[in-house]
Amino acid sequence: MNSLGRRLLLLLFSFTLSLAFACVNSEEIGGNFRLTDHNNNSFELDQLKGKLVLLFFGYTYCPDICPTELANLTAVLNELGDQAEQVQGLFVSLDPGRDTPEVLHDYVGYFNRDLMGLSGSDDEVAQVARQYRVNYQRHEREDGSYSIDHSANLYLIDSRGVLSAVVPYGIPPQHLYQMVRGLLDEMAEMDSSS
Amino acid sequence: MYRLFLASLLLAVTSSQALSTGQLSDSAPGYGKLGYPLPEIGSYALPPLGKAANGEVIDSGGNRRALHDIFSDSYVLLAFIYSTCSDVNGCPLSSHVFYKIKSAMKRDAELAERLKMVSLSFDPANDTPEVMQLYSNNFRYAGKAGEWQFITTASQQQLQPILQSYNQVIQREIDSQGNPQVGYSHVLRVFLIDPEKRIRNIYSVDFLHHELIINDLKTLLVQETEQGQLLKAAANIDETAQLSKPGDYKQGYEEESYVTRSLDLASRRGKAADLLAIVSNPPLGLPPVPVPADNPLTREKIELGRKLFYDRRLSLNDTFSCAMCHVPEQGFTSNELAMAVGIEGRSVRRNSPSVYNSAYAKLLFHDGREENLEQQVWGPLLARNEMANPSVGYVLQKIRDIDDYDGSFEAAFDGRGVSMETLGMAIASYQRTLVSGNSAFDRWYYGGDKQALSAEAQRGFDLFVGKAGCAACHRIGDKHALFSDDTLHNTGIGYRESMGILPEKQPVLVAPGVVLQVERSVIESVGEPPPTDVGRYEVTQNPADRWKYKTPSLRNVALTAPYMHNGSLGTLGEVVDFYDGGGVPNELLDPLIRPLGLSDEDKADLVAFLQSLTGGNVDTLVADAFAAPVGDVGKGDPSWVHGTEVEVR
DSSP: OHHHHHHHHHHHHHHHHHHHHHHTTTSOSOOOOEEEETTSOEEEGGGGTTSEEEEEEEOTTOOSHHHHHHHHHHHHHHHHGGGGGGEEEEEEESOTTTOOHHHHHHHHHHHOTTOEEEEOOHHHHHHHHHHTTOOEEEEEOTTSOEEEEEOOOEEEEOTTSOEEEEEOTTOOHHHHHHHHHHHHHHHHHHHHHO | OHHHHHHHHHHHIIIIIOOOOOOGGGOOGGGSOOSSOOOOTTSSOOOOOSBOOOOEEEOTTSOEEEHHHHHTTSEEEEEEEOTTOOOTTSHHHHHHHHHHHHHHHHHOHHHHHHEEEEEEESOTTTOOHHHHHHHHHTTTTSOSSSEEEEEBOSSHHHHHHHHHHTTOOEEEEEOTTSOEEEEEEEOOOEEEEOTTSBEEEEEOGGGOOHHHHHHHHHHHHHHHHHHHHHHHHHHTOOOTTTTOSOSSOOTTTTSTTOOOOOOOGGGOOOOOOOHHHHHHSOOTTOOOOOOOTTSOOOHHHHHHHHHHHTBGGGSTTSOOOGGGTSBGGGTTBOTTOSSOBOGGGOBOSSOOOOOTTGGGOSSBSTTOOBOOHHHHTHHHHHOTTTTOOSOHHHHHHHHHHOGGGTTHHHHHTTTOOSOHHHHHHHHHHHHHTOOOOOOHHHHHHTSOOTTSSOHHHHHHHHHHHTTTOGGGTSOBOSSOBOSOOSSEEOOSHHHHHHTTOOOSEEEEEEETTEEEEEEHHHHHHHSOOOOOOOBTHHHHOOGGGTTBEEOOOOTTGGGSOSBSTTOOBOSHHHHHHHHHBTOOOOTTOOTTOOBOOOOHHHHHHHHHHHHTTOOTTHHHHHHHHHHSOOBOOOTTOOOSSSOSOOOOO
16 A cells, blocks of 8 residues: 555656646657667758658567567568568667667667667656657566656657658558558659659 | 545546457357347347437547437437556457448448447547547448448547446446456446437347347347338328439438439329319318319310419520429428529529419418419519510510410410410419328318328427417418418518528538538628628518518428528528527517427427328329420520521420
C-alpha cells in the first residue's frame, strides 16, 4: 500500500508535468531536428529531403513493441524492392544512456541495414519527442534495471520534410506498405509535373 | 482515502500515464483468430443498453460538430482513444480491429454503407484536430469504402460530460490472478450504436474482435429489416411518394459523405391518369371540388390545360413553363429554391406555392390578391420576372400561331378559340384536378383505420388540435379537412424580412459537408437587396394588413419544402420551432401566434403528424405529369426570339 501510494504520487506528479507540457502544445507537430546517427555522424532530418521518411521512437531494450514495429518496417522495405531507395526508416532511441551509436548500429542492423538509428543527449532526444508529441517515461525495476514506456506511433514524413500521416501501432504491415506506395506515387507525380 | 485518490487520478491517468509494457504473448484475441464459433447471424438479440449520449466534438477538419451529427443515421462503432497511448491491448487494439473492419468494407458494400467508425480522443490537449487529421491521413490509401473518422474535443470541459455519459472510466490494470500491475489504463470499451442512437453492444478487450462486431451488425441489420416489414404491415403504410423527389436528389448534401445520385431521365416514366375521375370523386378527407358554373370540367379542357401547363412556349423567350416553378415531382412547387426564379434568372420575391388542392383555395397568391384559378393564371404569364409576356394579346396571338394547338381550343370550348378567358379556363381545369387526400391521417381520422397512423403522429395530432393550436388556422372539419382558414395572418416572418432582422453571419453550404459562415456585409456586397414585401397591405393599402400572408393548406406539406411565403424555413422541424417560439414579435403580430412551450418530443410528434398528410395519390398525379407532353419550339412554330425561322427542334 505504501509503495502503491508512492507510485500514485509519482503518477500525479508526472501528470501535472504532462499537463504543463500539454498547455504549450499549440505548436505545430513535426519538423526538422538534429541528432547523432549510429555511425556517430551528426544528423539532420532536412538532409533526407527528397525521400519518404518513416520515423519511429523506441529503445533497444524494448521487449515487444519496438522489435515488432521494426520487423514490420523491415518487411515493408523488403517488399518495396528497388523503391526502398526512396525511403528512409529512422529509429530514434528514447534511452540515450544505454543506446550509444555503437549499440544502435548493431541493433538496427539485425533488422535491416538501411534503417538508421539515432540518439543524442537527453535534452536533444526530449526535444524531438516533444516536437512529435511522443510520451515516454522511465520505470525503475527492483533489480536496478529499468524499462521505458513510450507511445508507439509511426510518423510518415514526405519528401519536403512535412509530417504527412501518423499510423497508430497495431495496423498490419500491408497497410503501411500501401500507404508508402501511395505516397511514393504522389511524390513521383509531383516530380514529373514540376 | 485511496478510492478518493484513485478517482482524482482518473483523468490524470488517461492523458499520459497509461503506458504499460504489455507482452505480445498476452495480446488480446482481437489481434488473432477468433477462438470460438460465432452464433448464426440473427439468432440472438442485442437489446438496447441505453442511450448513446450527444456532445460537442471537433472533426479532423477543425469544425465544431455535434457527436450525433457525426453519427448521422448510420450504425456507429465508437472508440475512445488517445494518440500517445502505447498499451498494446488498449488504443492500438481498437485501431487494429477498426482497421480489420475497414478492410472488410472493401468486400462488403452493406457493411461500408451502414457502419461508420469513430475514434474519439480523450486527450484534447495533445490530440488537436491537426493530430486527428494526421491519423485519418494514414487511411488515404486504404480504399474508399467505408468511413472512419478521428475526432477530438475543444477541451476537458466538452470532453468530461461525454466520458461520463459513456461511463468511460480509468482503472488499475489487474492480471489474471488479481494482482495489481504497474500500469494504469482506461478500460477499453468500444460501443456499437444504432441509428436511433441506442447502445446495442459494448466490447471490452476480450471481446473486441472484428468478426464478432460484424456478426453483431449483421444481426441488427437482419432484425431491422424484419421489424421494418412488420411495422409496415401493421401500419399499412403505402410508399405513396416515391416519385416526389428532385431528379438530382440532394438529401444529405450537408454531409461530407454525400454522393451524387441523379436519376437517369429514363427512370422518369409517365403513366397517364384518369384525372376527370379523380376530380369528380376526390380522395378521402376532401370535400367535393368546387367548379365554376361557367367552366364545367371536361376531358378536353383538362387535356388542353395539362398541355399548356408544361409548355415552355408560353413564356416570352420560349424557355419557361408553369411547371418549372410548380415542379410535379417536387410537390408541384420547387424544393430547391426558397424564392422562385423566372426567365433569364430573374428573381421572384416569394416562394412558389404548391398547386396540390389549389382547387379549394378561396384566395390565391400569398397575399390573396386573386379569387379564382381562371384569373390567377395571368399573373405568372405576365409578370416580368416570371414568364415575362408583354401582354395578354401577345400570349393569345402566339398560341394561335403554334400549329399543334390548331383547333384544340375550339374543340374544348364549343367552337370558341384562344382567348383570355378560354386560356385561363383550360389551365384552371387541369390544376383543379390535382386534388390529393387519402393520406395516412385521412385513413385514420375519416376512414376509421386505427392502424393507419403511428402513435407518434397521433400524439402530434393531439398537439395540433390542442396545446399547439395549429388547427385554429389550419382547420380540420368533421367530414373533411383543407388545413386552411382561407384568411391571412401576420406571423412576423414578413416583418422580420422587411426590417432586415438577420443574423450577422449566414451559413452557406458550398459543397457536401463544407459550410462557410459568410458575413452579412459580404453577402450584401454581392447580393441583390431583399425585395420589398409588405404582404396583404399591397392589395388593400390598409396599414393593419402589413405582413399578412395567406394560410396555406398543409396537405402534402412534407413534399413542399422550403416553407413560409419567402421559403425562409427549410424543414418542418424549423417551422415547428418557429411557431413554438411565438413567431417574430411586431405590433401587428396575429394574437394566435404565441410561445407554445413544446418539448423536443412534442415537436418530433408534430413533425410526424405533418408527415402523415402526404396524399395517397401523389405518385399517380406525378406519373401523369411525367406522361404530359413538354411544349418546346419546333418546326411549324414561329420563333419569337430569332425571327420567324426556326433553327432546331
